[in-house]
Amino acid sequence: MTDLNRTAFPKCNDRLVEDIDTLVVGAGQAGVAMSEHLSKLGVPHLVLERNRIAEAWRTGRWDSLVANGPVWHDRFPGLEFDLDPDAFAPKEQVAAYFEAYARKFNAPIRTGVEVKRVVRNADRPGFTVETSEGVIRANRVVAATGPFQRPVIPPIAPNDTALTQLHSAAYRNPQQLPAGAVLVVGAGSSGVQIADELQRSGRQVYLSVGAHDRPPRSYRGRDFCWWLGVLGLWDMEAAQPGKEHVTIAVSGARGGQTIDFRGLAEQGLTLVGLTKAFSNGVVSFQADLADNLARGDENYLELLDAADAYIARNGLDLPEEPEARRKFPDPDCVTHPLLELDLAAAGVTSIIWATGYAVDFSWLQVGAFDANGKPQHQRGVSSEPGVYFLGLPWLSRRGSTFIWGVWHDAKHIADHIATQHKYLAYRDAAQRQAAAQDARAEAAVPKLSILGAS
Numbered sequence: 001m002t003d004l005n006r007t008a009f010p011k012c013n014d015r016l017v018e019d020i021d022t023l024v025v026g027a028g029q030a031g032v033a034m035s036e037h038l039s040k041l042g043v044p045h046l047v048l049e050r051n052r053i054a055e056a057w058r059t060g061r062w063d064s065l066v067a068n069g070p071v072w073h074d075r076f077p078g079l080e081f082d083l084d085p086d087a088f089a090p091k092e093q094v095a096a097y098f099e100a101y102a103r104k105f106n107a108p109i110r111t112g113v114e115v116k117r118v119v120r121n122a123d124r125p126g127f128t129v130e131t132s133e134g135v136i137r138a139n140r141v142v143a144a145t146g147p148f149q150r151p152v153i154p155p156i157a158p159n160d161t162a163l164t165q166l167h168s169a170a171y172r173n174p175q176q177l178p179a180g181a182v183l184v185v186g187a188g189s190s191g192v193q194i195a196d197e198l199q200r201s202g203r204q205v206y207l208s209v210g211a212h213d214r215p216p217r218s219y220r221g222r223d224f225c226w227w228l229g230v231l232g233l234w235d236m237e238a239a240q241p242g243k244e245h246v247t248i249a250v251s252g253a254r255g256g257q258t259i260d261f262r263g264l265a266e267q268g269l270t271l272v273g274l275t276k277a278f279s280n281g282v283v284s285f286q287a288d289l290a291d292n293l294a295r296g297d298e299n300y301l302e303l304l305d306a307a308d309a310y311i312a313r314n315g316l317d318l319p320e321e322p323e324a325r326r327k328f329p330d331p332d333c334v335t336h337p338l339l340e341l342d343l344a345a346a347g348v349t350s351i352i353w354a355t356g357y358a359v360d361f362s363w364l365q366v367g368a369f370d371a372n373g374k375p376q377h378q379r380g381v382s383s384e385p386g387v388y389f390l391g392l393p394w395l396s397r398r399g400s401t402f403i404w405g406v407w408h409d410a411k412h413i414a415d416h417i418a419t420q421h422k423y424l425a426y427r428d429a430a431q432r433q434a435a436a437q438d439a440r441a442e443a444a445v446p447k448l449s450i451l452g453a454s
Helices: 028-040 056-061 093-105 189-200 224-230 261-267 289-314 403-425 431-443
Strands: 015-025 045-049 109-113 116-120 127-132 134-143 164-167 182-187 205-208 270-274 275-279 282-285 338-342 349-352 388-389
Touching: 015 403, 028 045, 028 093, 028 403, 045 403, 056 093, 093 116, 127 349, 134 403, 182 189, 189 261, 189 349, 189 431, 205 388, 224 289, 261 270, 261 289
Parallel strands: 015 045, 015 134, 045 109, 134 388, 164 349, 182 205, 182 349, 205 270
Antiparallel strands: 116 127, 127 134, 275 282, 282 338
């Protein structure tokens, strides 16, 4: 891959300016996938990344993070991981994978350049892009920055200097926190893995559990990624009403295990309901823990039932797994739930907010958003001509934020861009004739040789 970091911009009116057909903002999995497809279609483009390729995998997650899907599934079609197919890649290897993938096709990625503002041109096609290293004029812009741009801590967070409070994006390891118990708010994949790690390190941990889906890590010899694939669930084009933002509790940690909240309680975690409020050093919880666990169980059993039906319908020889339906008894923290917790009395010194992320498109100052700032698009093709989105949840299907899903979404968007590129490159008969005349005139001009005039 050519390192374009130090490539100078041409100067124009004392400003550093260059022109490109398509500008891709972000060089994570979405940007790399976008570049591959544009390269194959011959569309001139440039990818800008303010940090390094796949930086979020390096520094935006905790130390022990592994991918949530096995490497046979969570990869691009053109390159395999150098791991057992059923392994879960550590975050450093995921970042290295995307770097290697970009090198395969010499992706035109320029790192260390931040995009500050994109505006539509008033007197010419395309957009003016202000960056930390100059100005770019682009016919099209692809926002490939993904959904994890701005960590969200809810407004209920207490203003208490005695507590260490971190978003899961800033958590690295148990040694980072002061001695004492920890409250983890949020029980999706991040929250449950962090809570488990902290408890295994010897901490007393309180885990606040809200609504969630809880798929089996594997069932009857197949990973849940396989089951969602053969059952057509990855390709669902719209979320079920009311479940658009329900978190998924799944983990690849320690070789991959099914998340069972009752099992975590047996292990020593204290489960509590949805976090409601903080007041005078006391946190209160909703009385919904048992209901949240029950709905998670329903989701889990629905997938087992669908898998069993698929096996029977297709005559597959996969081993029975009755143990998968065994249920831990409700622990005391479920039958007698905590509704309030005095943080100081319980020895809680830290709160981890595993409460998700928001997008941040403040740099993209175009008419591509609704009144609430949500991107308006159809399969990534924006309502604003020439603007595209890639890597967002449910961009085209349930799997759109997964590595393989991003790759397929990028192909669709690249095809759209290539078609528009051909239209813009069209020249009518008069323009073709003028271009031919210019070429003939240029060929007729005598050229200077090294020794002088020829």
